[in-house]
Every structure is written in C-alpha cells, then in structure tokens.
Amino acid sequence: MPTELSGLTSTQVAQRVAAGQVNTLPARSGRSTWDIVRANVFTRVNGILFVLFCLVVLTGNLLQGAFGLLIIANSVVGIVQELRAKRTLDNLAVVGEAHPVVVRDGVRTRITRDEVVLGDLIAVAPGEQIVVDGSVVAADYLELDESLLTGEADPVPKRAGDAVLSGAHVIAGSGLYVAEKVGADAYAAQLTAQAAKFTLVSSELRQGINRILRWVSYLLVPVGALAIFVQFDQPDTTWQESVLRMVAVLVPMVPEGLVLLTSMAFALGVVRLGRRQCLVNELPAIEGLARVSVVCADKTGTLTQNAMTLGEVVDLTDDPGHTRRVLAQLVAADPAPNASMQAVAAAVEPADVPWPVVARAPFTSARKWSGVSFAADGGHWVLGAPDVLLGHTEVGRRAEEIGAGGRRVLLLARAGQPVDAPDAPGPLEPTALLVLDQLMRPDAAETLAYFDEQGVALKVISGDNAASVGAVTRSLGVDLGEVIDARTLPSPGDKFDDTVEAVGVFGRVTPEQKRQMVGALQHRGHAVAMTGDGVNDVLALKDADLGVAMGSGAPATRAVAQIVLLDDRFATLPHVVAEGRRVIGNVERVAKLFLTKTVYAIALALVIGLMGLPNPFLPLQMTVVGWFTIGIPAFLLSLAPNRERAKPGFVWRTLAVAIPCGLIVAGVTIATYVTTRGFGEVADLHQEQASTATLIALILTATWVLAVVARPYYWWRVGLVAFAYGFYFLVFALPWPRHALGLDVTHTTEIVFGVVAGVIGMGLVEATWWVTRIVRGERTDVWAQPKAAAP
Known part of the structure; x- marks a missing residue:
C-alpha cells in the first residue's frame, strides 16, 4: 500500500477500478425492483384471495369474483408506492451521504464514498466519518470517537500506524489514512449503507x-x-x-x-418528506415523529445559522496590533478551523510568515478551548470559553455581560505552559475578548411557536454560555423558563431528572451530559427528538427516540440520525x-x-x-x-x-x-x-x-x-x-x-x-x-x- 502523501496516481486509480477494488456498497434503498414486485404480489392475503377467486371462477359466475380485483389493487398500489419511496430515498441519499476527501496526484478532491478505491489516501477533519478500514499515515492531534463500534464514548487518540475502522468519526485534530479494506470487506461498511435504506422493520x-x-x-x-x-x-x-x-x-x-x-x-x-428535502434514514422514524413529546434542540446550527462573524475585538492589553498578529498566527496554525476560527480568519489579515508550531490542542466540546504553543518567543496561546478558562473573575464577568445579549464571546489568553501539558492551560494572562455575532434562522421563531402550540416541550441544550443561549431563545419570542449552566447540575439521578424536566434552557453542556439529558427525559416517559449538526451531538442523537441531523452538519451526525434535513431548514421540523x-x-x-x-x-x-x-x-x-x-x-x-x-x-x-x-x-x-x-x-x-x-x-x-x-x-x-x-x-x-x-x-x-x-x-x-x-x-x-x- 502506498503511504506517500501525494496519494495514488490517476493511472493507479483506474487500475483498481478495473480490478473491482472499489468501495461498492449494497443498494441504498435495500430491496431491488424485483424484490419489491415479488414482496407485494406474493403475499399471504393475495394468496388467500386468489384461491377463493379460482373457486368462484369454477362456478362460472365471474361477476361474483369482483373481490379478485383486490389482488391487483393490493399489488399495484403497494409496488407503485414503494418504488416511489425507493426513488426518493435513492436521490436524497446521494446528497445526504458522506463525501470523503481523497489525495490523488497530490491534489485533495472530494468524492462520493462509493468512489474510494483500495489504497486511496483519505484526509479527515473534525466531524468527518471514517468510511473504510485502514491505517493512519499522518496524524495531527487526531482523536476518534469509536462509540458506534465499541459503545465506549471516550475519545481514542490515533498516531501514524494505528488502525482505523469504518463507522468511527473524528472529534478533534486531523489526519490522513490509507484505505486497506473497501466495500463489503470493511468492518462497518453496512452502517453507512443502511443509513438510507428503505425498510419495514419492527415498530410498535x-x-x-x-x-x-x-x-x-x-x-x-x-x-x-x-x-x-x-x-x-x-x-x-x-x-x-x-x-x-x-x-x-x-x-x-x-x-x-x-x-x-x-x-x-x-x-x-x-415521499412527502422527500419533497421537503427531508431524508428518512429509517422508515419507523415516521412513527417516532408522531409520538414526540419533547424536542431537544442545539442552538448553533439549529436556532442560529452555522456561519458567524467577528463583531468586535475587546482588547485587554495596550497593544491591539500584537493581538491581531497572534490571531493571524492561530488561524495559520489551524489546519481544520471550526466556525469560530473561520469567523476570525475572515476578519484578520493573513500571517506573513507563520510562526513555528511546537504543540497544538484542538478544540473539543468537552474541553471548550483550543490552543497552540509556538517556538521561541511566540508563547503559548489558548482560545476558548471565558467562563471555563477564567471562572468568576472580572474579565469573566465582563464576558458574561456581553454574552447576556445573545452574542458569543471567546477569550484569547496567553498560557503559562505548553498547551499539550497534562495540566494545561495553567495560569492565564487574558489578552482579548472576541465577540462573535450569530445570525438567527429566519424560521426559528415560527417553529418554536408551533411546538409550543402543539403541546410539545422544547429544551435548548447547547455547549455555549448559558446566558448567551438564554438571550437567543428570548429574542425568538419564546419563553422557555429558567436558564441553567450545566456545570451546576447534580449527578445523574432523581434530582438530575427533575431538573432536566423542569428547565428549558441549558448552557455549557458536554456531549456526555446531552446524552444523559435525553436518557433522563426518556426515563420520565417522554418520546424525545434530538436535533443537532455537530460531532458533539452524535451521542445524544444516537440515544434519542428520534435523531434529526442538519444536512450541512458533520457526516457522523447524518450517519446516526433517523432523519436528515438536507436543506438545513429548522422550519421543516413541524412538517416532519x-x-x-x-x-x-x-x-x-x-x-x-x-x-x-x-x-x-x-x-x-x-x-x-x-x-x-x-x-x-x-x-x-x-x-x-x-x-x-x-x-x-x-x-x-x-x-x-x-x-x-x-x-x-x-x-x-x-x-x-x-x-x-x-x-x-x-x-x-x-x-x-x-x-x-x-x-x-x-x-x-x-x-x-x-x-x-x-x-x-x-x-x-x-x-x-x-x-x-x-x-x-x-x-x-x-x-x-x-x-x-x-x-x-x-x-x-x-x-x-x-x-x-x-x-x-x-x-x-x-x-x-x-x-x-x-x-x-x-x-x-x-x-x-x-x-x-x-x-x-x-x-x-x-x-x-x-x-x-x-x-
């Protein structure tokens, strides 16, 4: 297997395609056309009616055998409807499936998962899914969540030479791995194949x-x-x-x-949901829709748009120019910027000469901060949640006041030790507060009002600052009651369940807490729908009675969700x-x-x-x-x-x-x-x-x-x-x-x-x-x- 970072050549790819060494997966919609016809014609009911119809034919009184038309009606209607559903799902699944980035001829190209060939060099970033089995050839602080395979939620660090299995997804860092098993040979190939399968599986x-x-x-x-x-x-x-x-x-x-x-x-x-760009990954999900009594919605990507802009930089030092230079270097050092870093990158001048990087700490939802250690006098810098990094200090309270208006606030601070140290970040020297503006989804207010009218409880569960989340929900005209910082929640138990059921807005929620909240609501007899778009939502989406992912969200969230809103319209949810x-x-x-x-x-x-x-x-x-x-x-x-x-x-x-x-x-x-x-x-x-x-x-x-x-x-x-x-x-x-x-x-x-x-x-x-x-x-x-x- 080639491990060169230039990947396969076009000639090598063509040879592997000709040899059948392609990531061919089972049909997305399960049954073939012939299977659908056979399943709708040769049924027990049709068999009984056919025998009785033949008996009537023997009497010579064909008019009395009019019930035999039911055989044709049962078969034709069933075939037509399932073929329509198959066509709808096939078309939508092409849009909703994972599109990995491969390196070929030294160029990165995004392709469909079915076009991956044996030996392909595949690049991954946070939120992306491992689509075939392979081994890591380059890792930049790469961490995987293998809970879909092992049930363990703890992140697994990966270094060069480590094996990766399809079905896992990246939660931090980035890397390259080479495809060693494709198609049916892959350990979890069926996971993504079944994600868009038309099935009539068990339901109540x-x-x-x-x-x-x-x-x-x-x-x-x-x-x-x-x-x-x-x-x-x-x-x-x-x-x-x-x-x-x-x-x-x-x-x-x-x-x-x-x-x-x-x-x-x-x-x-x-078919109806397909017309609204809503992909139903599992057919019984439609039944789950009817039973939903609580909707747990993430703020970012659900109530607000994913895109953010850097509204202002509140400098806490006497050298704002140096602050801008540090921000430019942080942007240059991040190979897989998230939405916050993309907003910073759009607002600062690119770095002329990137500083040498000696250590990096990618952002994770559990840690709530990222950081870079530069060589020489560049220093150690962290960028993250002020209330997590500083607590109830003067700067922390100032950030809280800004966030209470619904804006997102990040702290830029100089750390006292390398960001990859076990007890990082250590003592901090606050440098600036970055104020990010979030755009509300234009249909969010109307959607929240619909759920309120229909008697469906809404819980906003976000990893952002609690005051900021509360301000966002109030700006949408819906009062969801008390706002709580999830760090103050009791351990899981009766008191935890009581709090989750009573409170409407939660901030600073970790991925594991999201999962626990879904479980608490289910324990109280609720049918829970969870919406999300980020990799931090995967655990909760998987455990919810109905997981709803945004089409532009991480491939991992789309893989575990029963329903994917391909056009990202939160307003589609009432129709769902x-x-x-x-x-x-x-x-x-x-x-x-x-x-x-x-x-x-x-x-x-x-x-x-x-x-x-x-x-x-x-x-x-x-x-x-x-x-x-x-x-x-x-x-x-x-x-x-x-x-x-x-x-x-x-x-x-x-x-x-x-x-x-x-x-x-x-x-x-x-x-x-x-x-x-x-x-x-x-x-x-x-x-x-x-x-x-x-x-x-x-x-x-x-x-x-x-x-x-x-x-x-x-x-x-x-x-x-x-x-x-x-x-x-x-x-x-x-x-x-x-x-x-x-x-x-x-x-x-x-x-x-x-x-x-x-x-x-x-x-x-x-x-x-x-x-x-x-x-x-x-x-x-x-x-x-x-x-x-x-x-």
Missing part, C-alpha cells in the same frame, strides 16, 4: 398489527372450517351456490387492505412531526374499520354456522360493502391530515372500538336474518328477500361505524359518510344494481324490519362510541376544533 405500530393479524389467523381456521362444512351441507343447494356462499363467508374475514394501507401510508410519508402524526393517527383510524369488519365476519360465520343456516350473502354483495364502507373511505382517511399526538396502546385502543362495534354489527345482522328468514328450508325467493333485509341492516350499522371512526368531523368527512349512504340507497333503488347483486325489495315488511334493525344498530354503535371514549378519558369532540382545522 407494525408489531401491533402483526399481533392482531396473528390472533385473527388463529380464529380463521376453525371458523372457516365450520363455514365450509355448513355451506356444503345445505339441502337442495347446488355446489356452485355452496361455493359462492362459502367464499362470501371467508372473504370478509381477511383484513385485506390493512397491511397495504399501512405500508402505503409509510411510503407516502417518505405533522407527517408522522398523519401516518400513525390515520393508520390507527383505518385499522378500526378493517378489524370491525373482521370481527363481524367471524362472528357471523360462527353463529350462523352453529345454527346450520346458509350464509345470507353472496361474494359480490360483501365485496361492494367492503369497498364502500371500508376500502375507499379508509384510503381517503389514510391520506388526510391528522394533528393528534400518537400515544402508546395502539392494539387495545383499536380493539376497544373494533370488538364491540363488530359484535353489534354481527348481532343486528343475525337478528335480522333469523327473524326474516326463520329456520329450516325456505323457498329461494324468501331466502333472497331475507338476505336483502339482512344486508340493509348490516350496511346501515357498519356504515355508522365509519361515521364514528371518522370523528372529529370536518365537512369532507361528513360528505364521505353521506356518499356511502347515498351510494347504498341507489343500489337498492335502481333496478340494474339490484339485479346484479341478487336483491329483492318487494317484501315491504322485511325491508322495513331491516331498516329498523339497522337504525337500532346505529344507535348502539353511537352509544358505544360515547361510553368507550368517556371510560378511557378521551375527548368526545364530534366536530373538529377550529385551531385543529385540516388544511
């Missing part, structure tokens, strides 16, 4: 749905077997009619659209939270519809089967009911805005509606069927009339389940319910749909009985909605409140 919502479906599958086997036996045991019935009535029993038991709509809602969420609430709230809403249908279908099959009666319905009748009472309304409801914060307990909250409402629908249907038909053998005309009355009762009651699930009402939701009832009225009123569905409305008494039974069912569903909401302590708003009006 999916686990809850899978648990419910598992319970349903246990019931389907015995109930289905009973239905098959009873329908084929009916006297004077052709096998074709028995098959049709058996299929009509089994089809409604399958919650065919629930999994589809859940996947579709997630995929649509990815709203999208999560829309997805989760609407999936829960439609789940109640689908499972209500499953409950009443199973109850009908079980009770009517035990009675030995033929199924009252035909497949086409149940298909129409499924489409217009559940399928189409559920699809529209799944796309609508939803601003309610998601709460745990999805399974029981869903079943608390689905089970009683499903049993009410089943009870009304059975009562109508038994009353209008009676037991024993009956004439075909009487069977058809009784089935018609029974279908009326079922439709009236089941559609009212839609009416209560759609609450709180907006006008369009009322229109949705009205459309369903209006459609069914036309089905029974017009001759051709009656004929197609096998309906007979000529027997007035039975029709009236079906209508009355349906109205009673509607009343029971309404009463159940009120009782269950009151018992669970939930809001009973029938109409949406004005402030929550849907856009």
